Amino acid sequence: MTEKATIKNAILNGLYDRNYQAHQQFTPKLIGNEDGTIWETLRYELMNCKSFTWAVAFITSDILTPLKVILADLARQGIQGTLITSDYLGFNSPQMFAELLKIPNLKVMLTTIPGFHTKGYFFTHDGYSTALIGSANFTRAALLQNHETMLKVTSSQNSTLFSQVATGISHLQNESHPLTEEWIANYAKSWQSPKTSNGSNQSNRKIIPNQMQRAALIELQGLIDRGAHRGLVVSATGTGKTYLGVFAVKENRPQKFLYVVHREQVARKAMQSFQRVIGGSQEDFGLISSQHHDFSPRYLFATVQTLSQKKVLEGLSPQMFDFILVDEAHRAAAPSYQRLMDHFKPKFWLGMTATPDRMDNQDVYGIFDYHIAYEIRLRDALNNDMLVPFHYVGVQDYEANGEVIDETTNLKRLVASERVKYVLRQLEYYGYCGRQPRGLVFCSRQAEARELAKQFTALGHPAIALTNQDSNYQRQEAVKRLENGELEYLITVDLFNEGVDIPSLNQIVMLRNTESRIVFLQQLGRGLRKYPGKDFVTVIDFIGNYKHNYMIPLALNDDSSRDQDQARREVQLPQNIGVSTINFSRVASERILTSLEKTKLDSMAELRRAYHELEQRLGRAPLLIDFLQSGSVSPVVFARNKLLDNYGSFLVKMGEKVKLNRYENQVLTFITKELLSGKRAHELILLSLLKDQDVTKEQLISALEQNNCYVNAAVLRSLTDVLSLRFFDVKAGKQTKKQQYGDQSIIAVNQGIYQLNSQIKDSLKQNSAFQRLFVDVLETGLALSKKYDQRQQFTLYQQYDRKDVCRLLNWPLDVSAPMYGYRVAESECPIFITYHKKSPKQRNAIYDNQLQDGQSLRWYTRSPRHLSSAEVQRLLAGVDEGHQREKLHLFVKRSDAVGKQFYYLGTAKIDPASVREEMLGEKKKAAVGMNLVLEHPLPTTMAKTLFE
Known part of the structure; x- marks a missing residue:
């Protein structure tokens, strides 16, 4: 089709008749x-x-x-x-x-x-x-x-x-x-800023709980009312943790209150916040630090260094305080904090932190009895307008003579004058909010920080390096100089990851490798606190050839799915969190994708790490449903792992004592591998009913309808085929899947009554470990099923493999192994297309499956096939008359590198004018080509995901 004809059809489709086949990129539409x-x-x-x-x-x-x-x-x-x-x-x-x-x-x-x-x-x-x-x-x-x-x-x-x-x-x-x-x-x-409606004096404004604080106070009070003695609040930096503590103390009205933190500067600021909200006499508030030892006030604010000294503790009664708040509670595992927690016996300990997940494996959650009173993460805080929005820019780091900065780069190259000039050009180009930059630069080494500060200053951008060798006084003075405009940049290594408040920061600069999602978010969070006149913060990340580059999009998008394909999309497609944006330059994007290709996100080491993190939070071995609810790892990752039969076998690898007999293990493997994904909820619903009692056909139908699941005779037959394991009775290597799953029917159907087999019934009664894991898979699968439209067989733009398709088409057997590109059945034909082939020499590379107009794909039958072939005749039946007999379901994946999952693009019609026999490949074998016209035009993001 010529370009003019393409645009003409698009205009006709958009402005005259939607039945015109048209390129969706050109069709008039509202945005x-x-x-x-x-x-x-x-x-x-x-x-x-x-x-x-x-x-x-x-x-x-x-x-x-x-x-x-x-x-x-x-x-x-x-x-x-x-x-x-x-x-x-x-x-x-x-x-x-x-x-x-x-x-x-x-x-x-x-x-x-x-x-x-x-x-x-x-x-x-x-x-x-x-x-x-x-x-x-x-x-x-x-x-x-x-x-x-x-x-x-x-x-x-x-x-x-x-x-x-x-x-x-x-x-x-x-x-x-x-x-x-x-x-x-x-x-x-002569310019004057347009007046805003917010003309009130902010300093005189009454402070009331914000949305996050109101919800947290309700949860916290419920925890106290239930008799708990410890609780933890997890809240992103800048969301008002200190004031939440004030409101909690105000509600509980303690006779004697203690606030503990690791720096006097933070303790003084917290005391001011408490005074502002609680009110009362100045004498009611006191400071405990190296220079202050007044223990008589009702509200005390102490540094842990002073209070934890043996001679100080010996003079204080364990019952002295009835409410103690530990700020920066991720530090509570340190010996100094532990001395306090061993000594004092208040009615309630409240811990508050933005970063409870520590890299040193200290169990912060356990210290607070695994009572998470409330939790709000970065994405939620941004979406609820609690933080200033950010614009993240991932740019390529300096390159000279084909060499790019990486983990092994020596100091001389890191501080080379040309690299420094390049960095400053990028900082100037991407800018900041405000009259001048107030930037915090994170680099790799202390010597690098000092040299960068010298060169920044020499080039007209006053900067100072701060390291852990500098005193607290020096740090405070440097922050003051930054805030009053004497300095433009503070350059450090990891000193400002946490605990230091510089609300006026308008640039965060990352000149180092990302090795930890925790540290990355800590450093990003330094600039997100709200400040008058600050509409956004610019985050500029210089991306070299680092092996851990893949962590960047995962951290920014709070993505713990371990899904390689999803991580690619997060790099390649534009992202935003509310009005915050995530942007990568083309070269930076390529470097992240290269890092991603070399990493196995769902490796056993990654799963082990995620397991122990969640175990720390819960105080017990997590189940699949815990991973789902925490957003830690998609439960489907465990099901797809070839080294694991089921989650029970993973728990054994983690050192848990899970005793299952051979058949119990096979049953768990079956429901995990085949049903957990939730792509069809029907089997999960039936098994959930059967674990408690036998079920009639009428009860099953009623339950399916109540859960908005489509019901007909074919799907009921398919349920029986799957749960009897007949569906799997095909050769798969040395054994059938049916033998792998136990070689006996999971259910029996007698005179319209569905029953679990007797062995499973007995195991559910007698083996608590089996019962817990069995129910866990069903509950998790049903939760996962919510992302699919259960009113129909397939959900647009969700992913399915060939076996899923066989089951969801209600076929009696899993014929996915020999199906390859398509299978013409009696009335429905699934078509699987891999768009990008690894090599032109591959067998399937001769099929040029081009996306032509955002709605039409050129597709070829297998070869040799002719227009007269029986298979082709069945496929084309009724096409010329406009009554296509075969319902074509189109599934596409970008390449074999993304695994076995294909995106469902909906049903398609064959354009009769496009059908012709062609000779393909070097050997010129006959195949029949045709244009498949999608019922649903592809959204731009999906087209980019699959075809660019």
Whole structure:
């Protein structure tokens, strides 16, 4: 199809009749922030255009960082664009204009047309153009959050619309002048920031619990009311942990209260917060530190170093306090804290921390009796507007003569003047929120920190290095100098990971390898505390050839699934958390993907580590349902692991005493390997009923309907085939799957009554370990089933392997092994396509399964096949008459590297005009090719996941 015909069909589909087959990338449509974001569409168009012109009235600095990442990549391709804007209503700030001037491949024009209020984004491609016109200005809120509507239209370049757009742009440019530094300077002299509705005096505002604090206080009080003596609150940095402690103390009204922390600076600040909320006399609040020993006040704030001294503790009664709060509670395993916890016997110990999961395997959870009163992680805090949004930028580290920074790079290269200049250019380009940078730089070595500080300062960016060799006083003075503008950067190694509060930070710079998700999030969190006038923080991560690069997208997306394919998507597709954005330059993305390819995320070592982390939190051996609820590891990872029969065998490897006989192990293996994924809930529902009692057919149907599961005679037969193991009675190597699972039916069906077999019934009664693991698989599987639409066989854009498809099509046998690319059955035909082949020499590489228009795939039968072949005739039955007999289900995966799982793209129709016999490959074997037209056009993100 020619380009003009493609665009013509797209216009007809979008504006005249949706039954026209059309390329979905070109079809006119409305774009908003409800299903995806407007920014995703703009980003895609930018990355695929030849040039662009935007005419936008209002622009905010808080969206320029992700734009700069893309334009930096486009600059390397020689692609440029034009932005036309204005000073209408004084909305656009001088700093925003200054940031625009930093982008070398962006020509910025200021229109003099009065009342300029346009919002139009125009992109030129080879032979066609795309326009987005509507309500969205180029602001973070408009492109990521607000309810906005944009009409996206693609037209050929000889269309009336294209001509009108070109004329309109030409007119705007004729009435515009270039943006210059001189114009910005003059504009800044008279510019006033638009007034906001928040004009109240914040210092006099009454402090009340926020959303997180209200929920935490309810949970905490419930814990106390149940008689617990210890509890832990886990809350991301900046979400108000200190004030939560104040509210908890205020509610409980202790006669004597103690607050313990490791630094006097933090203790003093906490005391001020308590005074502000609780009120009362100044004499009610006292400090215990190296210089202060007044134990008489009702509310005491102590450093652990002073209070834990033997001579101090000996003079204090164990019953002195009835409420003790330990801040930074992840330190509570240290000997100094343990001396306090062994000595004092309050009514309640409250621990508070942002990072309970420690790398030194200290059991923080156990110290607080595994009572997690409340937990809020980074993603939840961002989505609930408790933290300032961030714009993360992963850029490539400095490269010279083909050499890139890695773990072995010597100090001389790390502090080479050219690398330092490169780093400063990136910091300047990606910018910050505010009048000047207030940055915290993390590097690898202390000597590196000191040398970088010297060079930063020499190049006009005042900086100081801080290490653990510097005193607390020196650190405090350095922070003051940063906050009052004397310094631009503090450069350190790991000193500021936790416990130090610098709310005004507007840049976080990572000049070191990421080796720990915990440390990465700690360092990211340093900049997320809210501060007046701070709309965002810029996080710039310099990515070299580090073997642990793969940790970066996992940490940013809070992804613990151990799913390699999902991790790839997190690198390749745009991400945002609320209005925070995650951006990787093209080279940085490639380096992360290279690291990911060399890593096995679901290795036994990774599972062992995750198990012990969760065990620490729970105080017991975790079950599959615990992994699911904690978000630690997807339970399906255990099911897919070839080294494990079931979760019971994993527990044995972890040292747990789990006694199962051979048949119990086989039953657990069956329900784990075949049912746990929840892709069809029917078997799980039936087994959940049968563990307690026999079930009639009517009761089963009623239960399925109550759980929104589709029910018909075919699926009921399939249930029996699967649970009787007849479905698995096919050769699979030396034995059948049926033999692997015990070679006897799990259930019996007699006169419409379903029953568990007697051995399983006896085991459920007699073996508590088997009963616990059996129920755990069923509960976890049912929880996982919620992500699938159980009202139909398959759920769009979910993943299935060939065996799943055989079962969900209600076939009597698992014929997945010999099926390969497709199987023409009586009425339904699944088609499996691997889009990217490993090598042209591979057998299946001769089939060129091209995605042609976002809705149509070119597909070929196996060879040799002819139009006259019986299989092809069955496949084409009714196609010419418009009544296709075979229901085609299309499953696609990107490559064999992603494993056995295929994405379900829905049903497809054969385009009769596209069917023809062709000779394929070097040996010129006959096959029949045809276009498969998807019933559901592919979303852009799915098309990019599979076909780019």
